[in-house]
Amino acid sequence: MKRGVFITLEGSDGCGKTTQTVRLKEKLARKGLKVAHTREPGGTSFAENLRQIILNPRNKISPIAELLLYEASRVQHTQEILLPALRQGKIVLCERYTDATVAYQGYGRKINPRWIEDLNRMATGGLTPDLTILLDIPVEEGLKRARKSGGKRGDRLERENLLFHRRVRRGYVHLARREPQRIKVVSARGTVAEVENKIENVLRSKFPQWF
Numbered sequence: 001m002k003r004g005v006f007i008t009l010e011g012s013d014g015c016g017k018t019t020q021t022v023r024l025k026e027k028l029a030r031k032g033l034k035v036a037h038t039r040e041p042g043g044t045s046f047a048e049n050l051r052q053i054i055l056n057p058r059n060k061i062s063p064i065a066e067l068l069l070y071e072a073s074r075v076q077h078t079q080e081i082l083l084p085a086l087r088q089g090k091i092v093l094c095e096r097y098t099d100a101t102v103a104y105q106g107y108g109r110k111i112n113p114r115w116i117e118d119l120n121r122m123a124t125g126g127l128t129p130d131l132t133i134l135l136d137i138p139v140e141e142g143l144k145r146a147r148k149s150g151g152k153r154g155d156r157l158e159r160e161n162l163l164f165h166r167r168v169r170r171g172y173v174h175l176a177r178r179e180p181q182r183i184k185v186v187s188a189r190g191t192v193a194e195v196e197n198k199i200e201n202v203l204r205s206k207f208p209q210w211f
């Protein structure tokens, strides 16, 4: 059924996911590979609308409602974007996926991780990334980058306190320890080109046929 390759990029706010995914897409496309770039929450018009609701600082959203909005967006995104692209044999690069929900809503908001696991499975039908790049950066540095690009006060999640963001980072690191075959940690410190090279090295070792 699935013929393509599913790669996710994860990491805290401002770590460089968009920057690096754009570069990676261009690099692979130059080699003649078919690549799709998408992101969560979003990717479809319904899910992009949900994204606006989720990230709008004016909305007061309880943790469980937030979790369900993310998962609702994930259902549509998986069915309308991820699965069709994978069926077409594409390399799918997706910014954020199920690991983000474990890190943000599980570790960050402290929601029962078993609920999150169940909802993730329900939303995706069990579709799991072939490879996940975790861009790891100290919380303050990431937030500084995010504020530089997205406005001083940040979106609803970026406005959370430092302790929240530290729990998120710790959550990601725990996930990577639990699934070292799938999740590769790449330090997001250093220049854009340095991080890009580190990501390329991970890809080279996993998919040498692309290089």
Ligand SMILES: Nc1ncnc2c1ncn2[C@@H]1O[C@H](COP(=O)(O)OP(=O)(O)OP(=O)(O)O)[C@@H](O)[C@H]1O
Pocket (backbone or CB within 6 Å): 011, 012, 013, 014, 015, 016, 017, 018, 019, 020, 145, 146, 148, 149, 150, 188, 189, 190, 191, 192, 193, 195
């Ligand atoms: N290695 C780097 N060094 C310095 N600045 C960087 C680096 N990588 C990205 N940036 C800058 O940091 C800001 C955030 O980067 P980017 O938007 O790629 O992060 P992101 O992980 O997609 O953030 P978000 O979680 O908010 O979507 C941008 O202004 C970007 O130009």
Ligand SMILES: [Mg+2]
Pocket (backbone or CB within 6 Å): 017, 018, 019, 095
């Ligand atoms: Mg981004």
